[in-house]
Amino acid sequence: MSLAEGNDQAFVKAFNELPRPQTSPDGKPNHWHITIQTLPLDPDDDLVFLVRPSTGNIHLEGKTKIKPLPSPTTKAKVIAPLLLESFVVGMNSGRHGEPIPGVSRTAPRSWGTRDRKLAKALEEYMKKIGVRKELCTVQAGSEADEKLAQKKWDTWSEELVMEAFKHPIVLAIMAGQSKSRDDDAFEDYNRVAKMVPAAKDLAESVNLNLQWPDDARQGIFHPIRRLVITGKDTDENMSLLFGPHWREIAGPMHINARQEVLLQPSPGSPQYVLYSRWDKNRPYWSPRPPTEQERILMDILRNKKCLPEFIKHKKIIVLS
Secondary structure, three states: OOOOHOOHHHHHHHHOOOOOEEOOOOEEEEEEEEEEEEEOOOOEOOOOOOOEOOOEEEEEEEEEEEOOOOOOHHHHHHHHHHHHHHHHHHEEEEEOOOOOOOOOOOOOEEEEEOOHHHHHHHHHHHHOOOOOOOOHHOOEEHHHHHHHHHHHHHHHHHHHHHHHOOOOOHHHOOOOOOOOOOOOHHHHHHHHHHHHHHHHHHHHOOOOOOOOOOOOOOOHHHHHHHHOOOOOHHHHHHHHHHHHOOHHHHHHHHHHHHHHHOOOOOOOOHHHHOOOHOOOOOOOOOOOOHHHHHHHHHHHOOHHHHHHHHHHHHHHHHHH
């Protein structure tokens, strides 16, 4: 359930029914500071980045365009649903949407932001959609809270970038082994797949939307991951979405997606937070069992003493 899926009234009702304690179970003030940050990806996307100043806890929600929107009012229409989603399903849910044992759902006692124009727009929009009166007040965030939020974001995004350097495509570029057809998988996914009935049916079956403006360009790691987590990452299906030459760039991405799905990142890691957002509207979780080679790779990854040897062999496996 999400506001983006048209369940706005049900979502507001669920949020309004949450308890709103003065403090969280750890005894710290239940106040959250709201910021908007930009993911260091290509193309850039924005998200709501929440920080609880009393503990330094963080939460991320969304992956959309916010900063380019023309006014605080239009931004509020995107941000408010993400704020509600954070507390209704985000903070107490695991990697695949399952409840986390011992973590109760609660609404914030209070929240704030340094952007006063945005705060006013949020207040007005939340009143309009029926959010409980006491949380239709968005406080003026302090400079200290803003600095803490920025520090937390810098740390989190730096970790994300460091993880990106481990990606097989980055390794391929750094090794100078990119191929002449590198763009084919992107072009097939962005320009061709949406005109092929079988590809459209496949995308619909895993809750992927192939309809976007012709001048827009989508990345392919997200759809590859979606095929992997639903067990539909067969050669035939990969060809449907990414074309006959998909192995040349989508192949390494597919290997990487398989490893990440089968290993599952630790809670709180950058991948855990990012992928849990990507996987929210998946129809189900049913990846294909690991192959023997994948089992070996997983064993090596789990054994930190063997990591240097794994990195050496990983490059061979991924780039060959």
